[in-house]
Amino acid sequence: MTYSAGSRFDFDDPIWDQRTYIGRFKYFAWITDPRLCFVGDKCLDQAKNLRTLYLQNREPPGTTHDQLLYAKKLYDSAFHPDTGDKMNLFGRMSFQMPGGMIITGAMLSWYRTVPALVFWQWVNQSFNAFVNYTNRNAKSPLTVKQLGAAYLTATSAACITAMGLKNYLIKRTGPLLQRYVPFAAVAAANCVNIPLMRQNEIINGVDVFDENDKKVGESRVAAVKGISQVIFSRILMCAPGMTLLPIVMERLEQNCWFRTNQWFHAPFQTMACGGFLLFMVPAACGVFPQRCALKTSTIKRLEEERYNEMVKANKHVPEIVYFNKGL
Structure with a gap:
């Protein structure tokens, strides 16, 4: 993920190059971490809320890159990519x-x-x-x-x-x-x-x-x-x-x-x-x-x-x- 002072965090960036197997393996190891099963609903909702606020340019003052990165990890692991709804833990x-x-x-x-x-x-x-x-x-x-x-x-x-x-x-x-x-x-x-x-x-x-x-x-x-x-x-x-x-x-x-x-x-x-x-x-x-x-x-x-x-x-079919x- 390319991120520097003054640039905006990209929640759609998969962090590792998804064109390579190693990049995909690292990404899925990140979001399928079994320890995420112990993260409570309150924390998951806070991660989604921070993501929403950030995308609207309304994030709390002092929000750090690490906080955004962790919010992305929780969101990608627990919320459906199509609907944004929280998925059941067992699924x-x-x-x-x-x-x-x-x-x-x-x-x-x-x-x-x-x-x-x-x-x-x-x-x-x-x-x-x-x-x-x-x-x-x-x-x-x-x-x-x-x-x-x-x-x-x-x-x-x-x-x-x-x-x-x-x-x-x-x-x-x-x-x-x-x-x-x-x-x-x-x-x-x-x-x-x-x-x-x-x-x-x-x-x-x-x-x-x-x-x-x-x-x-x-x-x-x-x-x-x-x-x-x-x-x-x-x-x-x-x-x-x-x-x-x-x-x-x-x-x-x-x-x-x-x-x-x-x-x-x-x-x-x-x-x-x-x-x-x-x-x-x-x-x-x-x-x-x-x-x-x-x-x-x-x-x-x-x-x-x-x-x-x-x-x-x-007009044009890719x-x-x-x-x-x-x-």
Whole structure:
């Protein structure tokens, strides 16, 4: 971020270069910091108020750069980029590490019986549905009926995948591969959960903008691209913990002490998942730019009617348009 005495602070500046992966990783590590979960509503509201006052050139005298920077951190982590509304704590990306740690640890620990497998897949998909809804494109709201159908379909997909894989692997493989049932179910359910929770974006399209943030039109292709990237990022987010820990546990259980002290397995896997997620949440979020780009030639080829509407509404249609892909 370029800031010097006499210049104005830019709340839209992402601080680190978002054209590079390292820059995106640093930014998302900054706003997904799990410690932000402990910041109270009063402090969050004060941060939003300071931001509003500053943008109106009415900030309190003596406001420092550090205060503005912290206000930006709180605002970017807790308020929806489309609406400016405060997001529920459990749906924020800063809650992904503690929430995901507990649920993933439980899924990896209790998968041997069908009731336990189904229960924790249901808990996980309920959590994912809430996160997906919270981080959707808010300009494409879901009806209560659509929301309920999406939730039921996603949780059913996770449970059916988990039970089907478990029954198949029990008959044909050893215990190690059975440990991967939770990950396979999570990956399959993400491919269902996220598109369903954001189905209106696919149906109606999302707003696309030129490089100066002027709205150019809407595009369903943009929605599909953004949602596809989010699906990949979410699977990548949980992959290291859910694919490496089964191997680690298999090796550790060859140790007599570890094998006989079953009480230690769940806490160990839970803390290990937390360690993975602490790194993987920003690592996965940063794989693709938040401000996603799309060539208008692609829109012209796949959505000719939408492209023609852009031509009618704008004197000049840019070669590339941008949109918020969500998280």
